[in-house]
Amino acid sequence: MENAPSETVQLLLRWHEGDRQALNALLERDLPWIESHVRSRLGPLLRAKAETHDLVQEAVLEFLRYGPRFLIEDKNHFRALLVRIVENVIRAQHDRFTAAKRSLHRERPLASDSVLRLDPAANGARRPSEAAEAEEWQALVRLSLELLDAGERDIILLRDWDGLSFEEIGTRLGIAADAARMRYHRAVSRLSSSVLRVRQGRIAELLADPPCPS
DSSP states (O other), rough: OOOHHHHHHHHHHHTTTHHHHHHHHHHHHHEEEHHHHHHHHHHHHHHHHHHHHHHHHHHHHHHHHSSSOEOOOOOOEEEEEEEHHHHHHSSSHHHHHHHHHHHHHHHSOOOTOEEEESSSSHHHHHHHHTTTTTHHHHHHHHHHHHHHHEEEEHIIIIIIIIIOHHHHHHHHHHHOOOHHHHHHHHHHHHHHHHHHHHTTHHHHHHSSSOOOOO
C-alpha cells in the first residue's frame, strides 16, 4: 500500500485546484518560520526595508501565485525552497522581478496539468518522454531560475527577458561588455545544472547550496 500524500502535498494540490483556503493554511503554517529564518540570515539587509512581514509575505505569495506549480513531500524542503526564493527577491530588484513574473504568467501560462514533482522517488518513476514535454520543461527552467542567486538570475533576465545587449547589461551593472558576457554564460551554465538537478528530484542539493554573495 502506497503512503498517503503528506500534508504539504495535499495543501499544494488543493491550491493548484484553486482552493484559497489551502493557500491560507500553508501561509499560516509556514510563513512565521520563513520570516524568522529570513530575518536571522538577512538581518542588516532587512533593516533597510520597510515592513519585513509584508515583504516576506508578498514574495511568498508572488511565487506561489505566479511561479511554476510544484509538489514536494517534505515540509522542511518546502520551507527551505521558499526561504531561498524570498532571499533572492530581497537581494534583487523586487518590483522588476515581480512585474516580469506577472507578465510571464499572463503571456505564457502553464497548462492546468503542469505540476512538477520535486521528490526523487516521483521523478525516478516517470518516463523520459513525460519529462521532455515543452510545458514541463518551461516549468523546470522557471523554477530552476528562481533557485539561482539573485545576481545570476538578474543577468539572465536582463539578457533573455529584457533583450538587452551585453554592452547595455555592462552599463547597467557597471562592468565591461566582455565581463557581462562571461558572467551571463556562467549563469546559464549554473541554470543548466540547476535544471538537471530539479528534473532528477535532487531539490535538497540545490537548497543546500549557499547563494553567491550579492
